[in-house]
Amino acid sequence: MISTENFRERAHALVDQLADHLEAQSSSDSKCISYQTPAESYAFWEKFSGDEKALYKAVLERSISVHHPGYIGHQVSVPSTEGILASWVSDVLNNGSAVYEMGMAANAIERRVSKEMARTFGLPNTATGVFTSGGSLANLTAMLAARAAKAPGIAGEKLCVLVSDQAHYCIDRAVRIMGWGAEGIIEIATDEEFRVSASGLDHALKVAAQRGRQPIALVGMACTTSTGTYDDLELLSAFAKTHNLWFHVDAAHGGVACFSESEKKKVRGIEQADTITLDAHKMMRVPALTTLLLYKDEVASYRTFSQKADYLWDEAGPEWYHSGQRTIECTKLMMGMRVLAVTMGDGMASLGKYVEAQYQLARAFAKTLSEREDWEVATEPMSNIVCFRQIPSDETEVDSFNLSIRERLLQDGRWYVVSTRLRGTFWLRVTLMNAETSLASLMEMIAFAENQR
């Protein structure tokens, strides 16, 4: 048993330290990153010694702050108070969750939350879900479910998955993990807006036939990682039905459009999916890792894994309350509780408003940039992701020119901007996740980039 008085005292001290850190993020001279090279960082941590307070002080100073309004980089949530506190409870309880007794609350909450989310996505009453440690694991699990449903017992080297050429790399990795090799993934060509096209779908089927592979699944993006583009999920679901394909939607980032009346049209067709990946640690203000994998038909979720584990459960029958029967993980965090904490009461409505605000800000930023002569955006944003670049006088230098903008921003530290390559060319990329980020601050960043030339 830990000493409760000691725990209380140190936990209070840590809360004060963290609250001070969060408060400092809004001061005008604060930075979201004080960049150090990997060698500098390692040199510091290799020699570090000190007490608990010094450890956390150094960690806070030497880490990127997603709570800073200038954090507009990768798709990692700015966790809310509800999400953070729920995580602390999970850490204190440390319930393993794989078997019922080790997660009595966790397993029941997982069921409640997944049914609520399934309803929000318009899935039928047969739908439930499981939480997994990240979208990559959820997408792998969905591909395993596709195989169990569509091609049980058929060798992987005879099968393939059709997926947008803009898909997150984890789908490719999932196919290779399953042992289907590079030929097991067939990329569907996308149009200028980076959406899967009808002709791309037909062509992908031909490629499958040429390779002598049986397509078993089609993956739709809601939305893509690089440009935040939503596929036409109605087109994809109709195609999947016609060709008897498992229809998986990777809605890790953009599934949250469902929470907003004005944005939900972008995911029309998602209700036809066999499985859906939703990362709560992207746009739901929940700490990482918290991913929900939804199944249209609960029965399919039990088919994915059927290992016997005498030390965990007697009969590997379909028992929702042993979450380990349906996940790659055995021990896992109380992820459902985190999602319940942020969605209960009017939490879902607040998330809807937050999503709308971020999507609107992305549109406003893109519009302002496109009105400038020497800036351009890659696509009209469909979500809160914007790819943009400055056009130098010598256009042949566009890549190196924008690369150097990114480097200068990183050294400055007030904004954290990332990059991507679209059809081979370099673009600056932002994901607007922070409710404190304003158009004015984004334009200040643009002015900084321009003045540094």
Ligand SMILES: Cc1ncc(COP(=O)(O)O)c(C=O)c1O
């Ligand atoms: C569309 C999409 N799918 C899957 C993933 C992988 O999710 P995770 O980082 O939770 O494994 C990402 C990550 O950015 C993503 O954007």
